[in-house]
Amino acid sequence: MSKGEIVLGCLAPHPPHLVYAENPPQNEAFSEGGWETLRWGYAKLARKLKTIDYDAIVIFTPHWQTYIGTHFLGLPEFKSKSVDPVFPNLFRYNYDLKVDVELAEAMHEETAKAGIITKMMRNPDFRVDYGTITSCHLLNPSWDKPIVTISSNRNSHYYSNEVMIEQAKALGEACMKAIEKSGKKVVLVSSHSLSHRHFVTEAPLPEDMSREHIYNHSQYVWDMKIIDMFRNGQMKEVVDIMPEYTEQTIAETEAGGLIWMMAAMGVPSYPAEIYGYQSVIGTGNCIACWDPNNETRELVL
């Protein structure tokens, strides 16, 4: 068996607004559109993904929050309806997805070996979080690949952003070992926004783009700084300033997804492909990917 590998790492924000705006048949709510900069960026990244040979998507989600270790989905199929508890008016999505349980168990095992508290989730009534569903739908609307969902252990809440980084690094390295041993080609997805301060009111028509803007200029400046570093392949520096960035922008990086992905990918020093940046109800959202293949890596935006 050949050694497994990570063929792409994606930063894939999950505002449910983006699925809402697409009007897929799985979602009950109906929209007139909105947030095209992000949706068109997602469409372009989804097209790239179609050109890549891979076996599974492994996604780290902030919306399956666990305090007792890191958990992995551990049943082959989940079929239900996901209703966003925050934006139920926008997202009521009927999902039917497959899980690569073998890969999930391998990651669980390697993670435990690394000394991280971990648990397989095997309750068939468990409802898959909307972060997983939104990011996976937008990256792969045909849902023709199995996924592995990893919960986010909330080390930032219990300890500090620094502890979160150390734990997420260890988790990423353990997941990479499991992927290599599996012989599989895997796409990693870190599902989150950048700056994450929301407006606490919503326009009568949520997709009214005349009302959409970043929560404040400080968040925008920080987001641009981070994105510039993505472009320049400065991921080691991004990891270094992550505690400050997360604190200053209330960033959703607090869950550890980006650090997990960077650690699994060996902290890339090559440029990221940037597919778009736009605010959603005040939060800053960037779609980006890290392509380890020099021949297919592009300058997108």
Next chain:
Amino acid sequence: MSEDSQILFGLYVPPHPQPLLSPDANAGYANLRAAFETCRKRIEESDADLIIVYSTTWPSVVGHQIQALKESIWTHVDDDFHYLGSMPYNFQIDSEFSHEYCSAAEKRGLHARTVEYEGFPIDTGSVVALSLLNPDNRIPACIVSSNMYANRSETIVLGKAANDALVSQGKKAVVVVVSSLSNRMFTEHIDPSEDRIHSSKDNEWNEKILEFFADGRLEDLSQLSREIHGQIRVQKVVAYKPAWWLAASMGQHNNYDGEVLAYEALHGSGGAVIQLTPSSGSFGDKEFDEDDVEYYQGDRNVLNKGNH
């Protein structure tokens, strides 16, 4: 019941699923379960028209959300404790009251909305509370979220709006706050028989809070909320809000009969079942400098001032 409140009594209960799903795994869980059952009987013996639940495990972002679907049916599974089992529920919601509550909140300057969607994910704390306190849907319920950005002013006003809605509809209620005391859990899986409060410090603070509750000193606890948040709450949200909401809805004073029915560890956190009943006696001799608030004025736009 005091003259200006429609609330018969208030309950403070923990959000964790162990008393519902694994009460026999630990004597403490069984004790909490027994306390829930005592409260269930007291609710049944009261002439409450509904139960209003303020749940700290239902965070909202867009204002304050109020459950209004008349029949909320699903099977819930907890994010952490999924291995303890599933929690099927079928809750009857007083939709008419929920709409009135939303309207009352808006009249006090809050951004609020009702949610009426099949499959809406009712949170673990609300599911545990309503499953144990009102298992046969003898009376309908209303559930209100805890906005993750809201601080004291909003929460006080949200509590007062609950009472406004009760007065407006001439209804009497039992209010239930779903919250831990100290909320730091163990970060590893434990043998339930070895469960204990995470630290001595958490336990000492919990004991002090329970003394206040037992003395009926609700407003004192409300005024102490910021200190409690700093001392024994994991910093997941901006503030410890349950005592604010409870005091604002029931009456901002210390005229209560307090009863601590149980206090036990729940995976390290402090879980207590407490009843507060309005009375004529008072306790304490303190005055406070945190101002009362009747109407929420919104953001003060601090970020956009002083930079011209």
